[in-house]
Amino acid sequence: MSGTVPGPGPVTRLLLVDDQQLVRSGFAMICSVEPDLEVVGEAADGAAAVERARGLRPDVVLMDVQMPVMDGIEATRRIVAEDLAKVLVLTTFDDDAYVDDALRAGASGFLLKNSDADRLVDAVRTVAAGHALLAPEVTRRVIERMVATGGDAGPPPASGAVAPDPGLARLTPRESEVLALVGQGMSNTEIAGELFLGEATVKTHVSNVLAKLHLRDRVQAVVYYHRTLT
Template sequence: MSDRLRVLIVDDHQLVRSGFAMILSVEDDLEVVGEAADGAEAVAQARALRPDVVLMDVQMPGTDGIEATRQVVAEDLGRVIILTTFDRDDYLFDALEAGASGFLLKNSDADTLVEAVRAAAGGHALLAPEVTRRVIERMTAASTPAPVAPSEPAAPLLDPGYALLTEREREVVVLVGEGLSNAEIATRLFVGEATVKTHVSNCLAKLHLRDRVQAVVWAHRAGLIPQGE
């Protein structure tokens, strides 16, 4: 079926690739179109197959997953989700800097993996909850906002698109910045998850952001997330 999302799986362990392929193959809207065992092969396969999403390991012989991600993103060959056994900050931040749309640990459950593929293909992103918190902590520690009165939020560093956001969209982008999923935002705001998805998409478009990862970064740089969140 031509409307299925095309996925390329990259890992230097055959059993891992087979396991991911088995999880994805039972989904009617997903299709595994290829596999690769190292970064160089991943880039070559991405050029040949033009997948929607690349599931990318980090530690591989030769060209590693970070460099392969950088090349895939630079050539616009597909959106990349990093999948690694190692919960390391250097992998996380190097991957995001390289342009990855998501970062998951290999102990994530099958539903999370499937959700991440669909989210990345749709222009959004999904980070493991513990990863989202670390992104927030790193950015909070790195920023030095001017002091404000306790009752006042930090003044946003206004992006031209910020003025175009509705009040509800501003609420949503703050909650995205705090690391909440669409389902959690829907619960917080007492609206449907489909409504949240629409708001998130509108925020990304108006702020010219690629995906949810960039929205987290933007919210913190704009000063929308209070210190300590």
Template sequence: MTTVLLVDDQALVRSGFRFILSVEDDLEVVGESPDGARAVEAARELRPDVVLMDVQMPVMDGIEATRQVVAEDLSRVLVLTTFDTDEYVFDALAAGASGFLLKNSDAEHLVEAVRTVADGQALLSPQVTRRVVDRMVSTSSADSPAGPPVGSPPPGLPPSAPGAELLTPREREVLVHVGQGMSNAEIAAELFLGEATVKTHVSSVLSKLHLRDRVQAVVYVHRHGLA
């Protein structure tokens, strides 16, 4: 059973989320909080598997609450908001969120998102993933205009990338494609591999580089100029 803490300043919204999740046999809502401060207290008490976190709330916003929950290793956080802006995306990821979905996502995607995050994986809606990558790419290009074009994987990782020497050539290739925002299925098609094989490579890369999830892998790739 996956336990969930709902955090939103609107009682009607929390009720809607509770209804959607309660019909699933493997999900249980164990608590609700109307603001970030009480969310942190509830997370300390309940230790839920996933905190479904709103962004704009009184007393303490969802970004700061996420930062505290993650810092204390109380739970994994799935940020859910109506605000489709870079500011919230990057702030949430920087705070340690494992997922970011818009509130206009349908019920099926919400349920799967909770399961994905609870399973230890990172989740971003496709449009968010692409925007994260595009933002990092444009920032990297502005800093290094003479660098290689986006989409042209380098033959290997630069020595400055910590842990690079631990990766096999195939793992390096997979990592660069993860950094471009590609899913396992897309990477499998690009490299002519099975999805299970790609998943194994991704898990190995995350382990060797001490990265929490794919979100951190995207940051790693672009921070070290690998894409």
């Protein structure tokens, strides 16, 4: 279905969590036709999701937000805290609070349910590969909110912007270039094209940037960039 189907390789195991059976069935139908994705379980509420994640140890959990017994934010927090799986939050609610809460709970991605099938599949692959992902519809707004409120995005900016964050001095010139492009929301593929580098090289640079600046993922890198350099 997706235009970016990878070659033979490891299969990503998925746990689908939503209180509506039809929604879970729809996600299962979309994912099951992809050769590198396998739905290994389902859950109808957050508490059941945590228990199923403990037993199944999926690679990625597709998590709804509003559910009975335990909501998706708390379930995400527990799954991430126990390092059971990466979590991709899916919701119909285009609401900043849900995005902020999901990211602070440790979600690796946030996608609206009205996204098309290809975007959903690509989002699962992105999160499974260890990258962070935000729905394009909400990325800029979330960044602006987190920058304005001093959200959890690594070291704070220098007082009065008198001096740059000392962490930046640890970056090589190329890593600084990569940080700037990540900060603009570019993917590894787009950065590779911009800098005429291989994607593997870009991935290494991104990993070095995150490690040197003590950032958890690309979302934090984007916020860090806008807090310290713009």
